[in-house]
Amino acid sequence: MAESLDRYSTDLVRYTRLFSTLLSASPDVSYIFDVDGRFIYANQ
Numbered sequence: 190m191a192e193s194l195d196r197y198s199t200d201l202v203r204y205t206r207l208f209s210t211l212l213s214a215s216p217d218v219s220y221i222f223d224v225d226g227r228f229i230y231a232n233q
Contacts, residue, residue: 212230212232213232213233214219215232218231218232220230
């Protein structure tokens with residue numbers, strides 16, 4: 190169980206970094222809202 194959690198955590202960090210890198214590199218303005226409609230991210 191702990192091994193599975195470690196892998197999930199590692200994958201989550203990796204995909205979060207990838208997603209952030211892609212959005213930061215985009216010349217278009219991007220906004221992200223959570224499922225409750227709260228603003229959580231905007232690229233620069």
